[in-house]
Amino acid sequence: MRPGPEGQEEWTAYALAHPPAIDPRDPEIELLRRHSAVLVPDNRVSRGVGDISRAAHSTGYVGAPVMMRGNVTGTLFADRTFSAQTVDTVTRDVVGLFTEGLSYALERTLLLDRMRDQIGKIKEIMAAADMTLEDMYAAGMSIRRDAVTGDIDIVGLGPVMPSDDAYRLMGLLTRREIEVIELMSQGASNAGIARELVVAESTATSHVKHILRKLRSANRAQAVASYLHLQALAKN
Structure with missing residues (x-):
């Protein structure tokens, strides 16, 4: 596929038309089991993500889990196709570190949203309690x-x-x-x-x-x- 926006659109269309189905023997299973980044230097060993990787004319890739509350909620894959270089352990570790930071940011955002909801509910309870006390006094x-x-x-x-x-x-x-x-x-x-x-x-x-x-x-x-x-x- 071509580099640039046109190639990205072409690859996205292909990926949407061919959603990956991970095989129990694929290396991505280790990602899900161990919650850690994986290095796949040869995409021929993967039957699911490997198909999309090969469609992008990539020979290998790395994958890392996005974690929320101890569970894998998403995965991030990357390769070095356009730089004409192969993926290695450094690539794996960089992507793994990035997804770890992303996971912390998402977790913090989720906690802040829940805290705002709880504060709103507490305020509603306090307002209702005030009204009840005033009604009791009037009675x-x-x-x-x-x-x-x-x-x-x-x-x-x-x-x-x-x-x-x-x-x-x-x-x-x-x-x-x-x-x-x-x-x-x-x-x-x-x-x-x-x-x-x-x-x-x-x-x-x-x-x-x-x-x-x-x-x-x-x-x-x-x-x-x-x-x-x-x-x-x-x-x-």
Whole structure:
């Protein structure tokens, strides 16, 4: 076959029309068994790949396995036809080293794809858990951590504050937001609020932002001051 793109197209067409069928006696069997590169200096000993090799006017070739998770998922064959040289152990080792690196790259890509999938699933689970916790709270239940034992319990919610306070504040803040701002008034950070209420820190951060907006406060200190002021008015 001719060198260059035309010859490559001609050889590809031939290879597609004559797919190799490896014979149990072919040298490629050792490649599959031992997971290592093989040297075939005389392609007449191969009944499968040898047919394609001879169609390309090659006298010999080397083959190496592409490995994924300990299994052969592909093979790479090479010859030196266009350089008019014969294959040797150096050719075999170079091709073997190349396919080893290719295998590592493919394995890493596969692992990264699986990791991205797992991260996506974990995020979905966390989002669903947050929604469930919010639904529980809206139904009158709450998950709290015991300050002494550290145990987590589901408890029913009593009145968050006296009813006269609720008249003034519940129109502005939800019961969960009142619980959050109570913790804010004690100096709790977003991480501390999340830990106390057993929610994601992003959820606690979202509650704080809503509180600041509803109380028209520029920062946490102003929000707490406004909250305490409304409490004082409710008691008078």
